[in-house]
Amino acid sequence: MTTENSKDSAWLEQVGLGQQWEWKNGSWWSTPADFDLRANTEKMLALGARFVAITAMETGTSPIRLDYQWDLRGQLLSFIMLPESRVAATIADLTPAADWAERETHEYFAVEFTGRRHTRPLMTRAGDAVGIHLRQEAAQ
Amino acid sequence: MSFRIPIGPYHPALEEPYKLELICEGETVRDAVMNVGFNFRGIEYLAERRNYLQGITLVERVCGICSNVHSLSFCQAVEQLNGAAPPERALYIRVILAELERLHSHFLWSGIAAKLIGFKTIFMACFTLREKIMDALSAISGNRVNYGMNRIGGVNRDIADPASVLVILDEMEREITRTIIPIFLEDKTVASRCKGVGFLTREQAQAMGAVGPLARASGIGQDMRVAAPYAAYDRFRFEVPVQSEGDVRARLVVHAIEMIESCKIVRQAVSTLPSGPIHTPIPAGRIKVPAGTAISRVEAPRGEVLYQITSNGTDIPERVRVRTPTFMNMATVRFTVIGEELADSPLIQASCDPCYSCTDR
Numbered sequence: 001m002t003t004e005n006s007k008d009s010a011w012l013e014q015v016g017l018g019q020q021w022e023w024k025n026g027s028w029w030s031t032p033a034d035f036d037l038r039a040n041t042e043k044m045l046a047l048g049a050r051f052v053a054i055t056a057m058e059t060g061t062s063p064i065r066l067d068y069q070w071d072l073r074g075q076l077l078s079f080i081m082l083p084e085s086r087v088a089a090t091i092a093d094l095t096p097a098a099d100w101a102e103r104e105t106h107e108y109f110a111v112e113f114t115g116r117r118h119t120r121p122l123m124t125r126a127g128d129a130v131g132i133h134l135r136q137e138a139a140q
Numbered sequence: 141m142s143f144r145i146p147i148g149p150y151h152p153a154l155e156e157p158y159k160l161e162l163i164c165e166g167e168t169v170r171d172a173v174m175n176v177g178f179n180f181r182g183i184e185y186l187a188e189r190r191n192y193l194q195g196i197t198l199v200e201r202v203c204g205i206c207s208n209v210h211s212l213s214f215c216q217a218v219e220q221l222n223g224a225a226p227p228e229r230a231l232y233i234r235v236i237l238a239e240l241e242r243l244h245s246h247f248l249w250s251g252i253a254a255k256l257i258g259f260k261t262i263f264m265a266c267f268t269l270r271e272k273i274m275d276a277l278s279a280i281s282g283n284r285v286n287y288g289m290n291r292i293g294g295v296n297r298d299i300a301d302p303a304s305v306l307v308i309l310d311e312m313e314r315e316i317t318r319t320i321i322p323i324f325l326e327d328k329t330v331a332s333r334c335k336g337v338g339f340l341t342r343e344q345a346q347a348m349g350a351v352g353p354l355a356r357a358s359g360i361g362q363d364m365r366v367a368a369p370y371a372a373y374d375r376f377r378f379e380v381p382v383q384s385e386g387d388v389r390a391r392l393v394v395h396a397i398e399m400i401e402s403c404k405i406v407r408q409a410v411s412t413l414p415s416g417p418i419h420t421p422i423p424a425g426r427i428k429v430p431a432g433t434a435i436s437r438v439e440a441p442r443g444e445v446l447y448q449i450t451s452n453g454t455d456i457p458e459r460v461r462v463r464t465p466t467f468m469n470m471a472t473v474r475f476t477v478i479g480e481e482l483a484d485s486p487l488i489q490a491s492c493d494p495c496y497s498c499t500d501r
Contacts, residue, residue, distance in 0.1 A: 025220040025434030050362075051349045055448050057459040067448070069435075074367030076435060076446075097349030100471055108184075123177035123500060133185050 015047055017077070027069075027076035035081050037068070041091040041098075044070050044077075051097040052076065056109040058135060064109055090115040108133035142170060145482070149178040155252055156496040160473070160489065167482050172474045179500035187460035192218055192292065192427045195457065199447075200286045202462060203498045205248060208241045209440040210462070211290040213447040216370060216436035221451050222429045224293035224422060228414045231372040233295045235409045236305070237280070237287060238371070238438070239402040243312065244273040245441035246399050249493050250320060253392060256487040257333045262323055269315055276308045292427060294419025302410045309410075313403045316396065324392045334389035338476040338488035341386055348475070349468045352443020353398060354492050357383045357390035364439035376408045388491040395493075426455040433459075440465055442493050464498035 009021035012028065022029050032040075044051075052069040055078075059065045062082040068091075070077045081088065090113040092099040102113045103122040110131030113119065121128060148159040159175035183202055187195045199210040212234060219225060226234070251266030274284045280299050281287035289295050299305070324330055340350070345358040355362065361382040365373040381397035383390035429451040436447045443465030450459035469492050476492065477485050 025432060026217070026437075027435045029433075050346065052444075053446055053448075053461070053463040055459070055461040055463075057450060057461075069446070069448075071362070071367075071444075074362065076368070076437060078435070095349070096347055096471070097468065100467060121177070123180040125177070132182070 012077075015072075016043065017047075021077075027078050029078050029080065031080040031082070035079065037081060037089050038091060038094065040068075040079060041094045044072070045095060047072060049077070051091075051095045051101075054098065054101040054105050056105045056111060056133075058109075064111060066105070066111070086111045088113055092116060106130055110134065141165070147485075149175070155490055156494045158470070158494070158496055158499075160485075162477065162482065162485060164482055169477045169480050169482055169485060172477050174470060174473060176470065176496065176499055179496050181501060183501040184460050184462055187462075188457055191455045192429060192457065195460065196290060196292070197288075199460075199462065200288070200290075202464070202501055203495055204285055205245050205495060206241055206440045206442065206445075206498070207286045208237050208289065209438045209445050210447075211288075212238065212371075213436045213438045213445050214449070214460075215290045215292050216438070217434045217447045217449040218292050218427075218429055218451075220434035220436070221432050221449065222292070222427070224420050226294040226420065227417045228372070229298075229416045230294035230418045232409045232413050233299055233418065234290065234371040235373060235376070236299065236406055236413075237277070237289050237295075239406045239409070240273055240277050240280075240305075242402045242441045243399055243406075244270045244277070246395050246402070247273065249395055249441075249490075250324075250392075250399075252490055253388075253487065256490050257330055259323070259327075259329060262320070265315070265319055269312060272308055272311065276305055279304065291419055293422050294417070296419070298418050299410075299413070302413055305406065305410050309403050309407055313400065316399050316403070320399070321396045324389075324396050330392070331389065333484075333487060334387065334392055334491075336387055336389075337484050338388040338480060338491055339386050340472055340476050342384070344472065344475045345386070348472045350443075350472050351465045351468050352440070352493075353391060353394045354469045354472065355443065356381060357394045358386040359384040362444075364437050364444050368437060370436070370438060372409065373405075375412070376405050378405050388488060391491045391493075428453065428455045429457070442466055442495060442498070443469065462501055464495070464501065466493075466495045466499040470494055470499060 007023040012021045049070040049072040055067040057065050064086045066081040068079045105111050107124050107130045142165050145162045149157040157178045161173040163171040199214045200207045202210045247266045247270035251263045254262035278284045340358045342359040345355045363380040378401045431453040433450040438445045446463040448461035452458040476488050
């Protein structure tokens with residue numbers, strides 16, 4: 001029998017999260033094709049998962065990489081999203097836990113989260129430039 | 141008629157630099173707006189421009205209270221990438237350090253809570269006990285705050301005199317049991333200030349992604365030491381206290397019991413400390429880490445800390461992501477103060493155990 005404590009991804013398939021999971025370096029990773037961020041968020045919430053973080057990073061091959069991290073039964077699941085531009089739908093209306101994470105990602109990496117009523121600065125102050133974490137060569 | 145009271149970022153009623161705008165009707169809080177970022181230092185950015193050894197020193201400065209968990213999380217993530225698994229003795233020492241740090245952090249929180257309750261005798265008692273823990277940490281590491289204990293593949297220092305830690309634990313357990321717990325649980329003054337005040341429901345805590353003692357006081361029992369054990373936590377027996385009430389008193393109870401449980405963990409770890417080396421041999425010079433991404437999660441005193449490190453194969457990380465517990469917990473303050481008396485808001489905020497050095501990074 002596979003459980004969430006084993007490194008067999010069958011339990012993820014059993015809870016309806018598909019098959020494309022890899023256990024690597026401390027968590028489960030998936031890069032789903034045609035990733036529907038909002039539908040995925042609704043599914044995770046329905047499963048009782050806890051939103052953990054958004055980790056943005058520059059990859060050099062895509063405009064931005066966004067890792068959406070959730071805790072499900074003590075296991076960390078990372079959904080990797082590679083959008084074609086630095087734009088993503090908001091999930092803060094579905095899970096308010098993501099509000100600060102989106103605001104932070106916006107000011108660090110200039111990612112626009114569509115559907116938000118406003119994106120108030122979190123770490124920076126009103127009027128400051130966004131994208132302060134982008135590598136200089138990319139920002140120029 | 142409502143009015144808006146701006147408090148902070150520096151104010152006698154705040155223990156940390158943040159700005160809270162309270163919208164009040166009379167003496168009742170109707171809404172709150174939280175502003176943070178006053179300690180923003182860009183530590184993630186800085187960590188991506190320093191080598192891994194410099195990174196350990198840097199991330200230990202994320203927090204002035206739980207400094208050890210940051211270097212621990214950082215090292216654990218790197219160890220997953222380069223395979224430098226620490227020896228058994230190092231894992232035990234990491235647990236001892238982490239639990240002593242939890243103890244002094246919880247004593248700090250308890251003392252501040254006691255001061256805000258108006259019970260300064262307990263404030264003094266908590267800070268006296270905290271000093272003894274910090275003395276123990278200083279004896280082990282040579283430092284009171286930034287211990288410099290963690291390294292990639294183990295720890296930098298051995299515990300020279302484990303028996304001395306047990307002597308301090310005896311006193312801690314005695315004082316927590318005899319003084320702290322009875323007053324937090326039974327004293328009428330404490331109950332009148334804390335019971336039924338500053339509610340955070342389980343649903344609200346879940347929706348906001350709350351972690352640590354704050355979440356456990358609202359009925360969410362998750363603790364990374366049990367849910368996803370790291371270091372040597374799976375070798376020890378301890379309880380994770382959970383309260384369902386969700387008020388300030390429940391947070392007091394969770395913190396108090398966690399202090400006892402931390403003593404139990406340290407006692408087990410010291411008593412069964414295995415012999416052997418304290419770190420794996422790593423070649424001298426800069427450490428190059430194989431390309432890849434790794435995540436480490438640690439149960440800090442305030443809850444789950446997450447480090448995600450991406451290596452490009454060089455000696456400087458490509459990405460260092462730091463998500464701290466207060467970053468998740470502090471947005472819950474809005475829920476906990478709505479409907480409460482304005483005069484209770486400092487205690488309610490403090491009961492969430494805020495750390496803005498961590499939050500702002």
